[in-house]
Amino acid sequence: MTGTDDCTTGAASPADPAQDAVPEYRVWAPAGLPEVQPGDDLAKLIAAAAPGLTDGDVVIVTSKIVSKAEGRLVEAADREAAIDAETVRVVARRGALRIVENRQGLVMAAAGVDASNTSPGTVLLLPEDPDASARAIRAGLRDTLGVNVGVVVTDTFGRPWRTGLTDVTIGAAGVRVLDDLRGGVDAYGTPLVATVVATADELAAAGDLVKGKATGRPVAVVRGLAHIVTGAGDEGGTARALVRDPADDMFRLGTSEAVREAVTLRRTVRAFTDEPVDPGAVRRAVAAAVTAPAPHHTTPWRFVLLESAGSRARLLDAMRDAWIADLRRDGKSEESIAKRVRRGDVLRNAPYLVVPCLVMDGSHTYGDTRRDAAEREMFVVATGAGVQNFLVALAGEQLGSAWVSSTMFCRDVVREVLELPAGWDPMGAVAVGKAAEEPRARAARDPEGFIEVR
Template structure:
C-alpha cells in the first residue's frame, strides 16, 4: 500500500532532515512463523523481510513480542491477571475496567489479552516495551546492517472517540513526538500548543495493513527517514508519550474521581498564604446544593467571608462569646487560652464559609415529637449539603476544616454578618491550600459500621 499526501507538510522539526516527504509506503510483512517463547524476533523479521533499508520504521504488534518474551500466563481467571497488572483503577463500569498498568499505560483491562493465544491462557504486555524495541532494532542492525526505527504497537480505545486504533507502547530509534511549538502555520500564525504524536500516527498507519485477524503482526513504513534517529541514539522511547499526572486533566473516571475526592477530604488545620480562587468555592457551593432535602425545599445558605476584614470581625466577636461561655463553665484562664489557640484554624485560613440552615417550606404539626423530627430532616439535609461542599473542595484541590463553633453563638454570628433571624449558622468551614500533605490514616473497615437484618 502506498499513501501520497494531498500536500507536503514541511517544517524544521526536531529530527534530522525535517523537510516534507513526497510520500511514503507502508506494507505488512508476510511469511512470519508462529512466534514461540524464546524466539529471536529480529532474526525472524530479517528472514521474512531481508530488503529493509536505512530509515525504515518497523511496526511490531505487541502480542508477538509478549509471546517471544514468555509473557503468556495460564489463567482461568482473566480478572485475576488484570488485578496483578493494575497499578491504579481509572474508571470502572460493570466488568469493564480502564486502568493504569505497570508500564504506566492507561488502557482497558491493563492490556491483558485472551485473543490470539491458546485457550486457558492470557497474554500480558511486554515487561519493558521500550527495551523490547531496542533489542529488535539492535538485532536487525546485526543481522542486516541497517539503521531502522522500531515501534511496539498495541490497540487502544480513546476517550470521546468511538472505535479502536493502534498506538505505540514501545519505541527505539524513532522521534516519537514532533514538537512544532515556536513555529508558524501556512498563514504565519504562531503554533503555541502543537506537539504531534508521530509514533502513534505511524502505529495507526501500520494497523491499516496488518489488520486484526490476518495474522500479519509486522508492518514496514518506508519514505520517512527523518523520523529515524542515528544508529547510536535510541531516542526517548514511547514512555515520552505518556502524559504526566500533573498535566492530566482527565486522570480519573467519574466514580473514581468522586471516591478519591471523598478519600482526600481531610481536616486541614494549617494553610499556606496562597489565595483561594473564588470560582473554586462557588463551584463547591454548586455541588453542595445538589444534596437531598425534604419537601422539595432548599435549606442551604452559604455565607462566604472572602475578605480578611470580614473574617477578623466575626472571629473576634465569636472569641469573646466563647471566652464568656468558658468562664461561666468555670474553666481556668490557662485552659481557656489553650482552647482559643485550638480554634485558630479559622483565623489562619484565607477563606471562611459559614453554612446556614433555613426552614423555608417546613411543616408545623403542633406536636412536639413530629415538629422535632421535621427539624431533624432539615438538619440532615444541611449536613448532606456541607458534606457535598467539603468533598467538592477536595476535588478542587483545596483543604478544608469544618468546626462547629458558630452553632454555639448563633446570635453573635447573625448580628456580625447581618443575617436574617431565621438563618441558623451550622458551624464554619476554613478553606485554603494545605500547608503540608495529610498524614496517612488507617483504613476504616466498612463492615464495622454495617448491621444486616
C-alpha cells in the same frame, strides 16, 4: 510514487507540478514472519522478513509478538483473574467490561490481557517493559543489518468519546515520541501554547493501516520520516512520556469511580498553601451541595462565601473575642485560653472560608415539642448532607477543606458580622485551599463494624 499490494503512500502527488518537495512517507507490512515462539529473537526474524531496512526507517511491531517472544503467555483458566493480577487501579466498570490502569501504567480495557490467538486456557499479557523491548529490537536490528532505525511497539486501544479502536504506542526506542510545538507560531503568527503532537501514536496508527488485525503481518515499516529517528547513540523518548500525569488528567476516572474516589479523597486539611482559590470551583461545589435530599421539597442550605481577606479577618476576630469571653466565664486560665484559641488557626490560615447556614423555610410547626424537635432534626440532617456534598465536590476540584464547628457556638456574632438574616443558622465554617502537604494515610475501617442486620 507507485503503490504495491503491501504498501501505501502518506501523501498524494502534488496538484501543482511546480510545487517542490511534497512531504510524503511510505508504509508497508513485510510478509514472511513466522509464528513467534517464546525465546525467539524478534530482531533476527524482522531482519529476515525486511532485509532492505535502511537508516531512518521506523519499525512498528505489534505487542502481541513481543509478548510471545518474551514468554508472556500464561495459563489462566479465568481471564478475569489474570486481569485482576495486572490491574493497579480500576478506572471505570460497566458490566463485565473494565477500564483499568495496568502495571505498565497504561489505562486500557482489561489491562491489555488478550485471550485471542492463544491456545485454550492461556492468555497473553503485555510485555513487562515495552520500552526496554523496543530498545532490544532496535539494538538487534543494528547488530544484524547495520542500520539505525526507530522502533515502536504498539497495542490496540479504545479512546474516550470516540467509537472504534486504533493502535497506539506502548513502547518506543530511537524516535521522538512527542513533537512539542509550544513556543512556536502558526502560519498566521499566532503563538502555539498547547500543541504537543503524539508523533509515536501517529506512527502506530499508520502502521496498523497495513498490518491489519488478522492478516498475519505483525510488523510494519515507515520510510520517509527520518527526521523523527534519533542518532545511533540516542534512544529518544519513551512511551511512558505519552501517558498523562495523573495530576493533569481531567478524565482519570469513570463516573461512579470518580464519586467513590472523591469521597475517599475527602480529608480534613489543616495546612494550606497561599495559592488563591478559584471562586468558580467553590461555586461548582455549591452546585453539588444543593442536590442533597431535603424534607418537604425545601432548600435548607445557604453558603456564605468569604472571598476577601478583610471579611475573613473581621469574622475570625469577632469569633475569637466571643470565644475568649466564654472561656473566661468558664474560669479557664489565660494559658489554657491561648492554647484553645490557637486551635482555630486552621480557619485563619486558609485562603478562603465558607460558612454553610441552615434555614428552616418550608418547615412545619406542630405545636408539639417532640414533633417540632424532630422537624428541626430533619433540616439539620439535610444541611449536613449538603455540606458533605460540598466537601466531596471540593475534593473533586483538588481543593482541601476542613469543616470546623466554631461558628455554631457564636451564631449571633456571625450573623451580626456577616449581616445575615435572623433565620440563618451558621453550621460551622469550612476552610478551603490547596493542601500544603499530602494528608496522612487513613486507617482502613471495616464497614462490617458499622452494620447491624435484622
